[in-house]
Amino acid sequence: MLEVQNLTAAYRDRVALSDISMTVRDGELVGILGPNGAGKSTLFKGILGLIPLQTGEVLYGGRSLKCQRQSVAYVPQRAAIDWAYPICVEQAVLTGRTVQRGWLRFLKKDDKAAAQAAMERLGVWQWRRRPVGELSGGQQQRVFLARAIAQDAQVFLLDEPLTGVDRDSEVLLWDVVDELRQAGKVLVVSGHEWGRSLDRYDQLVLLNRSLVAMGSPGTVLNPENLERTYGGAAEDRSHCTNDRFYATNPCG
Amino acid sequence: MEWLWEPWGYEFFVNALVTGWIIGVLCPVVGTFLVVLRLSLLGDAIAHAVIPGVAIANSLGWDLTIGAFGAGMTSACVASWLERQGRVRADSAVALSFASFFSLGIILISLFKTRVDLEGLLFGDVLSVTYWDMGQAAIATVVILTLLVLHYKEILFFTFDPVGAAAAGLPTEILQYALMAAVTLAVVAAMKIAGTILVVALLVGPAVTASLWVRSLGRTLALAACFGVIGCTVGIHLSYYFDLPSGPAIALTLFAQFFLSWLATTRPGRA
Numbered sequence: 001m002l003e004v005q006n007l008t009a010a011y012r013d014r015v016a017l018s019d020i021s022m023t024v025r026d027g028e029l030v031g032i033l034g035p036n037g038a039g040k041s042t043l044f045k046g047i048l049g050l051i052p053l054q055t056g057e058v059l060y061g062g063r064s065l066k067c068q069r070q071s072v073a074y075v076p077q078r079a080a081i082d083w084a085y086p087i088c089v090e091q092a093v094l095t096g097r098t099v100q101r102g103w104l105r106f107l108k109k110d111d112k113a114a115a116q117a118a119m120e121r122l123g124v125w126q127w128r129r130r131p132v133g134e135l136s137g138g139q140q141q142r143v144f145l146a147r148a149i150a151q152d153a154q155v156f157l158l159d160e161p162l163t164g165v166d167r168d169s170e171v172l173l174w175d176v177v178d179e180l181r182q183a184g185k186v187l188v189v190s191g192h193e194w195g196r197s198l199d200r201y202d203q204l205v206l207l208n209r210s211l212v213a214m215g216s217p218g219t220v221l222n223p224e225n226l227e228r229t230y231g232g233a234a235e236d237r238s239h240c241t242n243d244r245f246y247a248t249n250p251c252g
Numbered sequence: 253m254e255w256l257w258e259p260w261g262y263e264f265f266v267n268a269l270v271t272g273w274i275i276g277v278l279c280p281v282v283g284t285f286l287v288v289l290r291l292s293l294l295g296d297a298i299a300h301a302v303i304p305g306v307a308i309a310n311s312l313g314w315d316l317t318i319g320a321f322g323a324g325m326t327s328a329c330v331a332s333w334l335e336r337q338g339r340v341r342a343d344s345a346v347a348l349s350f351a352s353f354f355s356l357g358i359i360l361i362s363l364f365k366t367r368v369d370l371e372g373l374l375f376g377d378v379l380s381v382t383y384w385d386m387g388q389a390a391i392a393t394v395v396i397l398t399l400l401v402l403h404y405k406e407i408l409f410f411t412f413d414p415v416g417a418a419a420a421g422l423p424t425e426i427l428q429y430a431l432m433a434a435v436t437l438a439v440v441a442a443m444k445i446a447g448t449i450l451v452v453a454l455l456v457g458p459a460v461t462a463s464l465w466v467r468s469l470g471r472t473l474a475l476a477a478c479f480g481v482i483g484c485t486v487g488i489h490l491s492y493y494f495d496l497p498s499g500p501a502i503a504l505t506l507f508a509q510f511f512l513s514w515l516a517t518t519r520p521g522r523a
Contacts, residue, residue, distance in 0.1 A: 011338070012338055045415075048418075048419045050415065050418050050419060069419065069420055069421030070420065070421055072419060072420070073420075074415070074416055074419035074420070076413065076415050076416055080413075080415055081412075081413060082288075082290070082412075085288055085411070085412050085469075086288065086463060086466070086467050086468050086469050086471075086472050087408070087412050087468065087469060088467070088468055091408065091468065091469070092412065094405075095405070095408060095409040095412060095413065095416070095417075096420075097405075098405045098406055098408075098409045098417075098420065098422070099420045099421050099422065101405070103403070103406070104402055104403075106405075107405060131467040131468075151420070157419075
């Protein structure tokens with residue numbers, strides 16, 4: 001179980017996230033929703049310990065997550081990667097084995113076997129010799145999810161994994177996410193996708209510098225919460241369907 | 253053909269050439285990481301910043317290498333600290349740091365009235381290379397290449413995806429400072445031949461040229477080292493035959509490699 005307790009983070013004097021507390025059980029898929037600048041990436045960086053926290057701590061299995069980073073797989077936003085970097089698909093996936101193998105040890109056959117299995121599952125094995133920069137957005141996201149799986153982590157943090165992704169890749173990514181959920185992994189996904197796809201989440205977190213609401217999609221997605229999360233723009237982007245509230249194009 | 257072997261009869265030339273081969277491997281290998289991290293300016297900055305260390309070491313009677321390394325690392329740390337404060341952009345911090353250190357160096361040389369050959373230091377001088385310089389360059393190269401081989405997977409992860417590497421628990425700050433130390437060592441090893449102004453050409457040029465031909469880090473490193481050795485060999489010979497400063501001779505040879513590679517790898521119809 002992943003526990004975020006009273007997390008407050010600031011960049012210099014500006015508070016980016018205030019007093020966030022949330023719990024994600026093993027085998028649970030949690031979606032983080034909020035407008036641009038709401039602090040979704042900051043929340044991930046806070047969980048990962050990549051930015052100094054003013055208050056709060058993050059625990060996994062009752063122990064500080066900082067002490068068990070090898071248990072965490074992080075898929076960054078596509079914009080965070082320099083796609084001109086000279087690296088092929090297989091090498092990129094193998095970076096997920098770096099910490100598992102440890103310092104002063106070369107990668108071995110079982111590392112390559114784990115990477116191969118992950119690449120085959122994500123359908124990128126046939127491109128293993130190609131530079132990652134030459135792949136499409138969807139293929140690149142599949143490479144990064146393959147890396148996360150090769151890492152054999154328990155906690156998966158996926159930062160906007162569906163941005164710039166084609167339909168086939170999206171279906172495959174969700175299939176793999178479902179498999180990971182069934183395998184008892186902790187999954188936290190931030191994103192902009194809306195509509196009925198939100199039903200696939202066990203819990204949704206509405207974020208706007210602070211936690212607006214957290215709970216099942218049916219209880220969280222109501223006009224009041226969306227107003228508090230997105231402001232007046234939510235009204236233009238939403239409609240009610242079958243007594244449930246769904247926003248249709250919040251990114252627009 | 254006798255003219256071709258003539259320079260081999262001179263000890264200074266052999267010293268310079270062998271040292272050129274050593275730094276021809278070291279600088280492009282280290283420089284490849286600057287290129288892939290888009291930190292080429294940092295190499296230039298460290299190279300300029302070694303001057304005050306040379307001036308101070310010379311006035312105190314120390315080995316110039318110690319002063320140069322200390323000043324280079326100090327400037328890199330100052331630039332890094334300024335950047336981490338988040339109040340100025342990284343490129344501005346680097347530019348400001350190296351201009352200040354370079355200016356300080358020139359003023360110290362003037363104040364101390366040291367016997368440092370400023371022109372040789374800035375543009376390179378094959379006559380100044382000694383066995384001691386060759387040995388230092390060789391030791392620096394062996395140490396850096398050994399560390400690179402031992403930590404290749406960590407360095408690959410860190411340079412490809414710094415945030416992902418930090419998230420996975422790699423000590424990225426230590427790796428960043430290790431890279432700066434490696435760049436500084438390479439600059440110090442190369443400064444007598446390439447000159448502090450033009451050593452950036454040896455750091456960056458072969459790596460950029462290699463990146464035109466290959467698309468993996470390992471191959472880029474190997475090919476960059478080949479271009480570096482060829483560039484130093486040709487440049488040092490040009491320096492001898494035409495009585496040129498060695499730094500510009502090497503830099504222009506490296507640019508010629510780049511230009512020819514550019515032409516050779518440009519496909520018709522592709523911008």
